[in-house]
Amino acid sequence: MRTLAFRGLRLSRLGAMRGVGGGGPAGIASLFAGGQQGAWFDPSTLGTLFQDTAAATAITGAGQSVARINDRSGRDNHGIQDTASKRPTYQTAPARLALDKIDDVMLVTVPAGGWTGTMVLATDVGTASYEVTIPAGAYEIGGRDNGKYFPGGALVGQVIRNGSLTSGEKAAAEAEMVANGAVASYGAVTNMALFWRNRAEVTQFPLIDTSACTNLTSAWESCSNQVTVPSYDTSSVNNFRSAWYANSNIVTMTLLDTSSGSGFVLTWANCTSLTNFPANFFDDISGGDFDYAFYSTNLSEASIDNILVSLVASGIAAGTRRFLQTGGSAPSVAVGQPAIDTLRARGWTVIVTGGY
């Protein structure tokens, strides 16, 4: 046991030396070479992983619970988990922290001043870079909201740097993590339910490949600091339930392909700033379940008209047909109300602001 612990210590020191640019290759280490705040978690460096929070007993093989992952940035912002059941599991090929998505999470203490910059998050199903603002205090590494939500099943690498990365730095960091075994693209993922739920620290999500995804249930629910929705390929998505629920800083929705969509329950509910909604959004939908879809929004008259006219254009006249909007403006007499009449004639139940 002593030998193993000693090996772990040696590896840890070597990793730390590389992490601060102490003679090793550039890459992620160079992002912190100027003394920048942040953290770098790298399960491929076995010497950074420990079975106890005091870093006395090294992780030596697959299947062991990880109580501590040391920060390779050189800033000593280590990830710790005191509670036994909440510890992720070390796995190999690739080296990763497997997350049960029930309660597995590690905590890093973000120092005074917080971090505003870029987070590169590499997982077993995809890798992406996010713009983030993280306040001082405990921050969750692994599953968000006490371990429940994570965009994948395992953490292969993670960098958070105070100060945004350039596009070249992001690409290089992502490539380094992919070289360590992370999957580069989310393009093969069919179910992204709950992936980024409660990521209030993210101010800008990247444009990822969602072309194979059929289920976006609660994918970005309560991402309350997201302002702009990227132009995702949502052509395969049939379930948008709660996808942007309580994204309270979105003002203008991006036009997306909803041609496979049939479930829109709660999709934009409690998006209290949502004012501008593009025309033709629902022209080609496959089903009409919009219960609570626009509950407590701030849609302009033109926007609610756009939505209703688009639902008419969809031609949906069978199956579930319900629509609800509260908050914001009522539909116009000239455009919105005739659209509601048409929808009701097709069997829709329509509830809108103003009570028409």
Place this chain on the structure above:
Amino acid sequence: MRITIACPVAMTPDANHLAMVLAFGPADALTYNGGTWQDGAGNLYSAASGVIGSQFLGLATSPLARPSWDTGNVVNMAGAARAQAAVALIQGDASPLASPTQITAILGDDGLAALALMGLVPVEAAP
């Protein structure tokens, strides 16, 4: 080996005392928090899932002893014993469904699948 446990919210205080006895220390009092899973009847549960060693099940089913670290009597041993008595480790043909009258535990590598087997789903946000 992994164990996944669903604890009715009313039993979480006792269950956290049992977790302190069976795991490592006072931090294990945070094993169960909140009711973020629900059954078909709307009963709320806290869930935990973790890797266990080969000795765990033997310890968990034996008479409980106050942990050596607990010199300050942090652990409520009576509460821990109540929780231990309420544990139902699902085996064989027993119904895997969670119940508000028991602490349901399932062995298996996939924790989320175990919770699904118990008939539990995440609590959804309400409008």
